[in-house]
Amino acid sequence: MSGEILFGLCGAALVGIGLYGVICQPGALRRILAFNLLGSGVFLLFGVIAKRGGGALAAAGEGADGDPVPQALVITGLVVAFAATAIAIALLRRLAEVSGRGTLDEGERNP
Amino acid sequence: MTSALLVDGVLALLVIGLALFVTAARTAYGAVVGFVAYGLLLALVWVRLAAVDVALTEAALGTGLTGVLLLGAAARLFPTEAAEASRRPGPGLRILIGSLCAAIALGLGAVVLLLPDPAPTLAPLVAENLPPTGVGNPVTGVLMAHRAIDTLLETVVLLPALIGVWSLASEQSWHGRPGSLPRLVGNGPLTLLAQVLPPLGILVGVHLVWVGADDPGGKFQGAAVLAAMGVLVLVAGLREPPRVTSRSLRLLLVLGPLVFMGIGVAGIPLAGALLAYPEGYAKSLILVIEAALTLSVALVLGLLLGGPPETGDREPGLRS
Numbered sequence: 001m002s003g004e005i006l007f008g009l010c011g012a013a014l015v016g017i018g019l020y021g022v023i024c025q026p027g028a029l030r031r032i033l034a035f036n037l038l039g040s041g042v043f044l045l046f047g048v049i050a051k052r053g054g055g056a057l058a059a060a061g062e063g064a065d066g067d068p069v070p071q072a073l074v075i076t077g078l079v080v081a082f083a084a085t086a087i088a089i090a091l092l093r094r095l096a097e098v099s100g101r102g103t104l105d106e107g108e109r110n111p
Numbered sequence: 112m113t114s115a116l117l118v119d120g121v122l123a124l125l126v127i128g129l130a131l132f133v134t135a136a137r138t139a140y141g142a143v144v145g146f147v148a149y150g151l152l153l154a155l156v157w158v159r160l161a162a163v164d165v166a167l168t169e170a171a172l173g174t175g176l177t178g179v180l181l182l183g184a185a186a187r188l189f190p191t192e193a194a195e196a197s198r199r200p201g202p203g204l205r206i207l208i209g210s211l212c213a214a215i216a217l218g219l220g221a222v223v224l225l226l227p228d229p230a231p232t233l234a235p236l237v238a239e240n241l242p243p244t245g246v247g248n249p250v251t252g253v254l255m256a257h258r259a260i261d262t263l264l265e266t267v268v269l270l271p272a273l274i275g276v277w278s279l280a281s282e283q284s285w286h287g288r289p290g291s292l293p294r295l296v297g298n299g300p301l302t303l304l305a306q307v308l309p310p311l312g313i314l315v316g317v318h319l320v321w322v323g324a325d326d327p328g329g330k331f332q333g334a335a336v337l338a339a340m341g342v343l344v345l346v347a348g349l350r351e352p353p354r355v356t357s358r359s360l361r362l363l364l365v366l367g368p369l370v371f372m373g374i375g376v377a378g379i380p381l382a383g384a385l386l387a388y389p390e391g392y393a394k395s396l397i398l399v400i401e402a403a404l405t406l407s408v409a410l411v412l413g414l415l416l417g418g419p420p421e422t423g424d425r426e427p428g429l430r431s
Contacts, residue, residue, distance in 0.1 A: 003119040007156055008223030010123035014130050016216025021134045023208050026198035029139045029188055033146055033181065037130050040153055040173070047160045048223065053232030054161060066161040067234040068249035072258060075250070076265045078168045079331055079408075083272035085177055086415035089184045090276040093291065093418065102191030105198060 008048040014041030027102050028095075032088050039081050046070045046077075119159055126152050139185040139192060146181065150174025163327035164250045167319070171335035172412070179342060180416055183291060245394025247325035254329065255397045259386040263375065266404055267368050269411045277355055280419040288352045291418025296348035305347030312340035320405050324398065330405045337405070338412035345417070355420045360410070367407030371400050 018041055021034025053067035096102055129149040136142035150173050157166035200208070237249050237257065244256040254262045280287065295301055316336035323329030344350050353360045374396055375386040382389045388396050 003116060003159060005223060006116070006119050006123050007160060008226075009220045010126055010156070012216045012219035012223055013127050015219055016212045017127070017130045017134055019215060020209055020212040023212070024200055024205055025134075027139060027188075027192060027195040029181070029184055030142060033133055033139075033142055036146065036173075036177065037133060037149075040150075040169075043165075044153070044156065045219065045223070047157060047162055047165065049226070049230070050162060051160045052226065052230035054234050067232045068237050068253045069233045069258070071162045071165055071250050072253040073261070074162070074165050075168050075254065075329075075331055076261055078165070078173050079265055080268060082172050082177055082412070083269050083415065086180060087272050087275045089180050090279050090291070090418055093184060093187055094279045096188050096191055100191065101194070102188045103195055103198065 004048050004051045007044060011041045011044030011048060014038070014044060017041075026105075028092050028104060029089075029102060032085060032092070035088075036081065036085060039077070043074045043077055046074050050074075122152065122156055122159065126156060139188065140182070143178065143181040143185045147174055147178040150178070164248070164329060164332070167327060167329075167332040168335070171332050171339070175339055176335055176342075176412060176416060179339075183293065243390070243393060244388070244397065245324075246397060248323060248327065248329070250327075251323050251329055251397075255400065256388065256393065259375065263368070263371050263386065266371065266408060269408065269415075270364065270368065273364070273411050273414055276415060277419055280355075280421070284420050284422045286354065286356050287420035287422045288354050289414060289417025289419065290352075290421030292342065292345050292352070292416060294348045295346060298347070301347045302349065305343050305349050309340040309344060312336055312343075316340070316405075316409070320401055323401065324394070330401045330408060334405050334408035334412060337409035338416070341409070341413040342416050345413075352414075352417050355414075364407055364410055364414075367400075367404035370403035374400060 015038055018034050018036075018038025022031055022038060025031045025034055047066075047070070050067040050070035053070070092102065095104075126149060129145055129152065133142045133145040133149060136145055150169060154166045154170040154174065157163070157169055199205070234249075237253060240257065241247075241249055241252045244252050246252050246255070284290075316333040318333075319328040319336060320330050320333035321328075323333065345352055374388075378387040378389070379385055
């Protein structure tokens with residue numbers, strides 16, 4: 001087993017953990033956190049594919065031994081994920097300010 | 112080889128352990144602290160995956176700035192937390208959801224194990240087409256030349272995000288200043304840090320942008336460091352955040368995307384395609400775009416942390 005495979009499995013586990021959090025966490029802030037975990041798992045899968053595809057570049061003596069295309073996509077994704085998190089946090093803070101709640105569930109808990 | 116694998120294994124286990132901690136932590140504040148540690152370890156994973164550009168972005172943006180954002184929200188939302196605990200789904204439902212999520216993770220894991228060999232790659236194509244752009248860092252080459260349209264859209268999409276945050280202002284705060292960051296005026300050590308660190312931080316940020324053409328680094332990493340310095344100065348209370356109605360501020364925010372678009376459109380008559388660079392000028396044009404974008408992106412990132420404008424005006428003359 002190589003390091004890439006190991007991190008690929010790690011990314012898959014992170015997606016599972018993040019998804020569980022997005023569904024099960026009661027508070028919106030914890031869901032935003034879980035959403036970020038889920039996202040980083042997906043990015044990690046991209047990174048593993050980039051590393052696997054980079055052998056050719058390293059063989060050509062170009063230095064970096066990763067496929068730069070998925071890596072560039074991940075950088076783009078990280079910036080957009082930050083912007084999305086910032087909007088979500090701003091919405092949540094406003095919700096807490098207006099209603100005193102930290103969740104979108106309105107009614108009583110369903111049995 | 113085996114020792115490298117050992118390090119990778121320990122790193123992967125630590126990352127998964129911290130992800131579980133973030134999910135299971137009792138308080139949101141604890142979960143955010145766990146998330147910051149998680150992000151820093153993830154940056155190490157990116158180094159192990161030979162993606163130093165991504166590692167820098169993850170550490171500066173995905174962990175540093177996101178951490179500030181989340182810590183502020185966790186502190187503010189603390190009073191609402193107690194009411195949430197009772198809203199968790201019951202144990203039966205949690206086990207069901209957990210097993211379905213585990214099935215998805217197992218499916219993805221199987222995909223990882225069954226990836227085609229040899230791996231499909233665009234790396235040779237990038238290496239072949241890198242010399243005409245004049246930059247030596249393949250990731251920068253992809254971001255600024257081969258997939259420039261993605262980068263353009265990404266820098267433009269930051270502006271609607273900022274507009275979205277600003278539009279959450281209450282009605283009487285339209286002319287205010289961003290108010291989500293705490294202001295700890297008169298905190299001696301913090302004030303000293305905010306005076307000593309920014310000159311060095313600005314140097315590091317500019318350096319990251321400058322070397323980004325040939326070595327790991329680039330505008331997003333540099334901009335994140337610059338934004339962090341700005342936030343430090345604001346939190347220490349040494350400067351007021353700018354008014355969101357300030358015309359010069361708004362001009363600086365759109366400067367980067369405008370320069371990028373201008374050069375991109377000029378590429379149609381000069382180089383035959385949108386976002387194409389005329390031969391021989393690619394490197395210098397890329398540097399111009401990167402410089403303008405760094406300024407705009409740093410401002411947007413800092414202002415996203417600043418949150419919507421609030422009254423609390425210190426200049427009573429402008430209050431309507």
